[in-house]
Amino acid sequence: MREKLLKLIEKNSRVDVAALAEKLGTDETTIVNEMADMEREGIICGYHTMINWDKVGGDSVTALIEVRVTPQKERGFDRLAKQIYSFPDINSVYLISGGYDFLVIMEGKTLREAAHFVNEQLAVMDGVISTATHFILKKYKDHGTIMDVGTRSERKPVSL
Amino acid sequence: MRSPLSKKITAIQPSGIRKFFDIVTEMKDAISLGVGEPDFDTPWRIRQEGIDSLEKGRTFYTSNAGLKELREEICKYLENRYDLHYDYNTETLITVGGSEAIDIAFRAMLDPGDEVIIPMPSYVSYLPCCELADGKPVVINLKNENEFKLTAGELEEAITDKTKILILPFPNNPTGAIMTREELEPIARLVIEHDLYVISDEIYSELSYKGDHVSIASFPGMKERTLVINGFSKGFAMTGWRLGYVCGPAAIIGEMFKVHQYAIMCAPTNSQYAALVGLKTCMNEVEEMREAYDERRRFLMKEFKRIGLPCFEPFGAFYVFPCIKEFGMSSEEFATELLKDQKVAVVPGTAFGDCGEGFLRISYAYSLADLKEAIGRLEVFIKKLRAGDHV
Structure with a gap:
C-alpha cells in the first residue's frame, strides 16, 4: 500500500485524499496517517511543483556540473558533498560512478551568476580536482513530465 | 436509365x-x-516499431492470414490472459480491425434466412453486416433493470428453429455492460442445447474493471461453436492502425480466410509489425490506460449520483449509459438541446x-479535466430542466 501510495503522489502530489483513498480501496484517515508517518520517517521529503520556467520568461539557467574530487580519509565523499549541497542555489547533488564523482545541478538567475558560483565557490574548494559545466539549453522532459505537449488532437468529435 | 444499385444496399x-x-x-x-x-x-514503442518497419522497407504483403509471429504471439496472449487455446496456423486470422472479422464471419456462416440474434443496444x-450477408437479424432489446446484460430468459425467447448465430457484444459499446462467468454460464448452456454458434465480440476485453474479462469460448463445449473477435484498437489505443483478429474452429476460419483472401489480401503489414511489439512489450501501458479509464469511470458514477442522474454502474469499455427518461424528452432531443444550450456533445x-x-x-475517453468541465455543464442543463426553465 505504501509503495502504491507513493507512486500515485510521486506523479501528482495534489491528488486529494479522498481520491487516493478511493484508488487504494481504503479510507481517508488511513491515507492521512500513512502520509504523516512517511513524512516523519523522511520517506516523503517534500512536495514540489513542476514549472516550465521557459514559458515564464527571464534568463534563469540550469547548470549540470561534473565535479571530480579527492575523497577524504574516514569521511569519504560525504563531507565534501555537504559543503556543496549546503549552498541554497544547488538543486541536487549526486555521487555517481564513472568518470567523475559528483553530479551537481544548480539553478542560476543568470548565466553569469552560475559561472561565478562554479569559478569562485566550487572549483576552489579543498578536495575539488576539476569541474566541467554544462548549461541546459532546453528541457524536453523533467521528472517524467513532458514539458511542452502539443494539444492538438485530430480525433473526430463523434464516432460510434 | 436503370438503377445502378442493389435492392439490398438501398x-x-x-x-x-x-x-x-x-x-x-x-x-x-x-x-x-x-x-x-x-x-x-x-x-511509443509501438509507434517506433511502425516507423522502423517502414525504414526497413517492410512494405510488402504479409501472408494472407497475417504474420506468423504475430499470430503466435496473439495465441500466447489469449492463452495467458483469457484461458483460450488456439492454433496460430489453422484457428487464427489477422483482420483489418475487428470490423472486418464481423463482416467475413457473417459471410462465411450465413445462408439466406438464417437468423442471427443481436442483443441491443450494441x-x-x-445488423447491416448480417443483412448484407442475407441473414435475418433478430433483435433482443436488453433492459436497464438487468444492467443491459443478456439473460437466459431473453435468449430462450428469441431462439427459433432458424436461429444460427448469437452475437455476444461484451464488454458493451454503448452501455459499458459486462457479462461475468456466472452470467455467461446459462447462456452457454442454451447455445449448446440449441446447437447455435456464438460470435463473441471482445474488442473491449482489456477494458474490464471488475476482475479480468471472461470469454465464453473458454467454457467446456464452447470453443467449437464460438468465434472470438478481438483486436488492438481499444486496449492498445491503435484505432487508426486498423488491426484486429478472429480465432475459432478451423472449419470456420478456413472459409473466412477465403473471403479475406479475395477481398482484402492481408491486414496492413506495418500495423502487424507494430502490434507484435505491442503484445511483447506494452502490457504495462495497457494496464496504465485501464487504470486511468477506471478512475474516470468512478468519477462519473460519483458525479451522476451527486446530481441525481440515474445510471447503473458499468464495468467495461469506456462508456456510461445514464437514463434521462425523467425529462420527458427523446434521447435525440435531449442531446440536441444539451449541445445547443451548453455545448456538450453526447x-x-x-x-x-x-x-x-x-x-x-x-464516453470517458477524455481527460478528467475535460470530464469535470463537461459534467459541470451537464449539471447546469439538468437543473434548468428540473426548474422547468425553457432551454
Missing part, C-alpha cells in the same frame, strides 16, 4: 443521427463526450438501437 438504413453529428462537427468550442476511441496516443455494424442512445431511447452514451 434497403440498408444509414445512421439516423447524421444531422446531429454534423452540428457537433461544425461547432468549434463544443466539448464532446461522443467518441468511441481512446484519447491516448498509441504507446455496436452499429452487426450520443443519443438510439444510435445503437431503438431500445436506447431514454438513454445517452457518454
